[in-house]
Amino acid sequence: MKSDRLLSILLLLQTHGQLSAADLAGRLEVSARTIMRDFEALSAAGVPVYTVRGPQGGIALLPGYHTDVTGLTADESRALFVVLAGSAHADLGLGQALGSALRKVMAALPAPHQGGADLTSRRILIDPVRWRGSPGASDLEVYQWAVFADWRLRLRYRHGRDNRVRTYTVDPYGLVNKAGVWYLVADHKGEPNLYRLDRAQSAVVVAEPVRRRAGVELDDVWEALRRRIDDLPSPVAVTALVRDDLLALFLRMHEGDLDGPPVPREPGWSEVGVRFRSLRAVETLLAFGAGVEVLSPDAAREALAAQAKAIAGLYGISSAPRPGTPAPEA
Numbered sequence: 001m002k003s004d005r006l007l008s009i010l011l012l013l014q015t016h017g018q019l020s021a022a023d024l025a026g027r028l029e030v031s032a033r034t035i036m037r038d039f040e041a042l043s044a045a046g047v048p049v050y051t052v053r054g055p056q057g058g059i060a061l062l063p064g065y066h067t068d069v070t071g072l073t074a075d076e077s078r079a080l081f082v083v084l085a086g087s088a089h090a091d092l093g094l095g096q097a098l099g100s101a102l103r104k105v106m107a108a109l110p111a112p113h114q115g116g117a118d119l120t121s122r123r124i125l126i127d128p129v130r131w132r133g134s135p136g137a138s139d140l141e142v143y144q145w146a147v148f149a150d151w152r153l154r155l156r157y158r159h160g161r162d163n164r165v166r167t168y169t170v171d172p173y174g175l176v177n178k179a180g181v182w183y184l185v186a187d188h189k190g191e192p193n194l195y196r197l198d199r200a201q202s203a204v205v206v207a208e209p210v211r212r213r214a215g216v217e218l219d220d221v222w223e224a225l226r227r228r229i230d231d232l233p234s235p236v237a238v239t240a241l242v243r244d245d246l247l248a249l250f251l252r253m254h255e256g257d258l259d260g261p262p263v264p265r266e267p268g269w270s271e272v273g274v275r276f277r278s279l280r281a282v283e284t285l286l287a288f289g290a291g292v293e294v295l296s297p298d299a300a301r302e303a304l305a306a307q308a309k310a311i312a313g314l315y316g317i318s319s320a321p322r323p324g325t326p327a328p329e330a
Contacts, residue, residue, distance in 0.1 A: 155195060171212055176218075238285075241271055279299060
């Protein structure tokens with residue numbers, strides 16, 4: 001463990017130039033005293049580390065010192081080669097760069113670990129894109145340009161809640177790929193927002209410096225937005241009977257809102273508890289047709305019955321002629 005930590009300290013100093021003992025201790029989850037002992041061990045081993053005194057002081061490496069990526073454990077070597085497949089790197093134009101980087105890392109690995117890393121890359125594949133998922137962003141280059149150049153963006157954006165298109169000038173923090181879908185994390189008038197890129201009608205870089213909130217990073221904003229979505233109240237607790245041949249699909253579609261595992265009931269059916277954010281959301285169960293029956297609450301049953309009646313009226317044959325229908329000949 002100590003050798004791993006010493007390598008981590010080297011790589012952190014190589015990346016950041018200078019870090020305080022407290023900062024290193026926090027990053028490596030050890031005490032500042034342990035960091036100072038590690039500093040002495042590195043110095044004794046001939047590594048050119050030194051301390052800078054004062055309020056802005058810390059530990060640093062002599063300029064120009066560089067260490068190769070050696071000392072990786074077998075598990076760390078394998079972890080590097082569990083490659084994220086699918087669209088993420090290709091969308092960013094980094095597909096070839098990723099392959100090149102991994103080849104260079106492979107060449108730098110200790111010889112005993114190269115076989116395991118290569119086997120992992122050929123046996124483990126992670127594809128974050130959902131089946132029949134929505135297409136990726138059509139013009140990701142514009143968003144990348146704004147994010148890396150620290151410019152503002154003007155979006156024409158179609159909202160999912162009402163399908164209306166609105167225009168916003170936003171201040172981007174960065175891009176997030178979640179389950180194969182790209183999102184722009186940005187402030188609008190100082191408030192954090194999430195914009196799904198496949199809903200953007202257009203995106204134009206505004207030649208104005210971005211106006212981010214001081215001290216706020218992409219990770220901070222994403223975590224706050226993620227919690228805002230995940231922690232939405234779910235006031236409607238529904239109990240439903242689901243036909244067993246549809247159960248796997250039902251559980252997959254509602255996995256984030258289940259109230260527990262399904263319970264077998266009468267032959268061919270299982271009882272499932274699901275939390276919905278509104279009665280309107282319960283109406284999505286109509287997609288399962290007669291394969292799902294809501295048992296409670298009564299308000300949910302009534303809402304589904306009303307929708308089913310409206311659908312039946314839309315497609316049913318009425319005795320009264322529709323407006324504008326010619327009268328039958330005598």
